[in-house]
Amino acid sequence: MNMLISESVLTNRQCALLTVGQMAEADRRSVAAGVSSFELMANAGAAVAHEIECHWTPRPVLVLCGPGNNGGDGFVTAHVLAEAGWPVRVAMLGSRFSLKDEARQHAQRWVGEVEALSPEVLEGAELIVDALFGAGLSRPLQDQALETLAAASHGTVPIVAIDTPSGVMGDSGESLGAVPAVLTVTFFRKKPGHLLLPGRDLCGEVIVADIGTPKAVLDAIAPQTYENHPALWLANLPRATSDTDKHSRGHALIFGGYPMTGAARMAARGAARAGSGLTTIAVPEIAFPIYATVLDSIMVRPWLTPEDFGHLLNGSRFSAWLIGPGAGVDKETFGHALAMLATGRPTIIDADAITAFQDEPGALDRAIHGPCVLTPHESEFRRVFDPFGDKLTRTRAAARRCGAVVVLKGSDTVIAAPDGRAIINANAPPTLATAGTGDVLSGIILGLLAQGMSAFDSAAAGVWLHGAAAAEFGPGLLAEDLPDLLPAVFRRLYS
Numbered sequence: 001m002n003m004l005i006s007e008s009v010l011t012n013r014q015c016a017l018l019t020v021g022q023m024a025e026a027d028r029r030s031v032a033a034g035v036s037s038f039e040l041m042a043n044a045g046a047a048v049a050h051e052i053e054c055h056w057t058p059r060p061v062l063v064l065c066g067p068g069n070n071g072g073d074g075f076v077t078a079h080v081l082a083e084a085g086w087p088v089r090v091a092m093l094g095s096r097f098s099l100k101d102e103a104r105q106h107a108q109r110w111v112g113e114v115e116a117l118s119p120e121v122l123e124g125a126e127l128i129v130d131a132l133f134g135a136g137l138s139r140p141l142q143d144q145a146l147e148t149l150a151a152a153s154h155g156t157v158p159i160v161a162i163d164t165p166s167g168v169m170g171d172s173g174e175s176l177g178a179v180p181a182v183l184t185v186t187f188f189r190k191k192p193g194h195l196l197l198p199g200r201d202l203c204g205e206v207i208v209a210d211i212g213t214p215k216a217v218l219d220a221i222a223p224q225t226y227e228n229h230p231a232l233w234l235a236n237l238p239r240a241t242s243d244t245d246k247h248s249r250g251h252a253l254i255f256g257g258y259p260m261t262g263a264a265r266m267a268a269r270g271a272a273r274a275g276s277g278l279t280t281i282a283v284p285e286i287a288f289p290i291y292a293t294v295l296d297s298i299m300v301r302p303w304l305t306p307e308d309f310g311h312l313l314n315g316s317r318f319s320a321w322l323i324g325p326g327a328g329v330d331k332e333t334f335g336h337a338l339a340m341l342a343t344g345r346p347t348i349i350d351a352d353a354i355t356a357f358q359d360e361p362g363a364l365d366r367a368i369h370g371p372c373v374l375t376p377h378e379s380e381f382r383r384v385f386d387p388f389g390d391k392l393t394r395t396r397a398a399a400r401r402c403g404a405v406v407v408l409k410g411s412d413t414v415i416a417a418p419d420g421r422a423i424i425n426a427n428a429p430p431t432l433a434t435a436g437t438g439d440v441l442s443g444i445i446l447g448l449l450a451q452g453m454s455a456f457d458s459a460a461a462g463v464w465l466h467g468a469a470a471a472e473f474g475p476g477l478l479a480e481d482l483p484d485l486l487p488a489v490f491r492r493l494y495s
């Protein structure tokens with residue numbers, strides 16, 4: 001867990017993710033700034049060789065080179081390792097004489113044999129370098145590339161991927177025939193495909209190497225996509241100071257359903273642990289005894305009629321609301337969600353309250369006019385938003401359409417703002433796949449919103465804190481454990 005401390009010294013610039021197109025632009029701008037393509041490729045291949053030397057002792061290496069610049073990087077890697085005394089063989093898809101420009105120049109420096117790519121070349125290799133395709137992948141793998149990589153994946157020989165495992169789409173993480181690498185060395189910045197599934201799982205460990213791209217290139221490109229990290233929001237995370245009182249830390253209100261009462265209670269504990277000064281669950285009168293007997297610092301307010309609930313919302317004491325956990329998919333939930341949104345105050349629409357809009361998604365779009373966060377999992381998302389396209393594209397389009405921050409959950413949660421900014425989260429362990437963890441997540445985000453943090457920052461910070469809390473616990477996690485794990489995560493963040 002020391003990772004939290006060292007990670008938080010990263011800057012937000014280092015968390016930027018570049019698309020394949022932006023990476024090509026970075027290349028062009030580097031050249032314009034005086035760093036040649038030849039030099040970039042030399043640095044890229046040398047960085048891969050360096051990582052291999054750091055991870056393994058010398059052993060027979062087979063470098064699989066493709067017909068583009070990814071293959072060029074492979075020739076450099078082969079050359080550098082051979083110079084260092086490693087036994088290296090090279091196999092290539094196509095002919096090295098069809099390589100262009102700097103890839104051709106680097107391939108010419110390889111004096112050894114270049115074998116034709118086929119599964120037979122794998123014989124005797126104890127480390128495989130996959131330099132077949134990177135950013136230029138344009139179609140599914142086929143024939144020799146597909147067969148050779150498939151054969152490589154059936155053995156136990158580790159595979160090191162250059163830039164991406166061949167077959168992974170850099171922008172979407174989609175696999176068009178890729179096999180898992182144990183290590184992927186990429187350059188300058190990660191791409192979304194290094195974090196989106198299945199790409200993230202296929203990459204293994206990812207190392208980002210500096211290949212001499214000038215720093216100013218990033219400002220010119222102005223990336224809109226980031227990997228979630230405290231560097232993005234830590235400065236805006238609400239912190240109590242000596243002149244703070246509980247009222248200045250916000251008052252979070254959660255709609256408490258019946259008969260599913262556990263969900264709202266867990267959300268409330270998430271909000272309170274995230275720092276909300278006061279936390280109240282508003283519950284139908286029939287459920288009041290159930291809630292009241294199991295809550296201490298969290299307050300319970302009974303309401304009798306929807307009008308009572310409306311009056312509660314129109315009072316000025318609450319700084320943010322949440323509806324969804326345990327709410328029930330019905331007309332009442334639909335109406336209460338609209339009433340919350342009508343106040344223009346920060347609102348989270350989660351779970352059942354998202355599904356309540358399935359017959360009328362346009363009503364959600366029309367109602368959102370203040371800070372708002374939607375936290376659907378994939379099924380809930382599909383009920384109200386367009387299901388087409390990769391996860392990043394879909395989440396962005398949803399946020400743009402409805403005007404809210406959309407958190408599309410999963411192992412690779414995407415957080416998108418209506419203005420096009422997006423963050424991909426990668427710290428969530430699979431132990432989160434257990435009932436109720438989503439309720440705690442919406443509660444944590446609520447606790448931050450209630451304290452005045454922006455919707456986008458609250459969503460990003462909430463998702464990261466949720467993942468870090470789960471990682472803190474390890475196997476055997478229950479949703480109700482999560483709120484009590486937050487203090488340790490905060491302590492480390494602030495140390």
Ligand SMILES: NC(=O)C1=CN([C@@H]2O[C@H](COP(=O)(O)OP(=O)(O)OC[C@H]3O[C@@H](n4cnc5c(N)ncnc54)[C@H](OP(=O)(O)O)[C@@H]3O)[C@@H](O)[C@H]2O)[C@@H](O)CC1
Pocket residue numbers: 023024026027040041044066067068069070071072073132133134135136137138139140141142145162163164187188211
């Ligand atoms: N800053 C940077 O970004 C730097 C990037 N660098 C490196 O450059 C790499 C990108 O190079 P790249 O653009 O030449 O593309 P690359 O991945 O080699 O493939 C293109 C070739 O593959 C072919 N092809 C595609 N799919 C295929 C398939 N399924 N089956 C068969 N063929 C297929 C495609 O053919 P086409 O689609 O044109 O018909 C074309 O011939 C990048 O990943 C990184 O390693 C570094 O050198 C330095 C700095």
Ligand SMILES: Nc1ncnc2c1ncn2[C@@H]1O[C@H](COP(=O)(O)OP(=O)(O)O)[C@@H](O)[C@H]1O
Pocket residue numbers: 351377409410411412413428429430431432433434435436437438439440441466
């Ligand atoms: N395999 C996984 N790896 C990491 N995080 C996961 C995984 N599966 C689910 N999660 C996370 O757990 C939470 C589950 O939320 P949700 O599906 O709404 O569950 P519930 O409705 O039971 O609360 C989300 O934050 C999601 O991102």
Ligand SMILES: [K+]
Pocket residue numbers: 070130131132133134161162163164165166
């Ligand atoms: K590759």
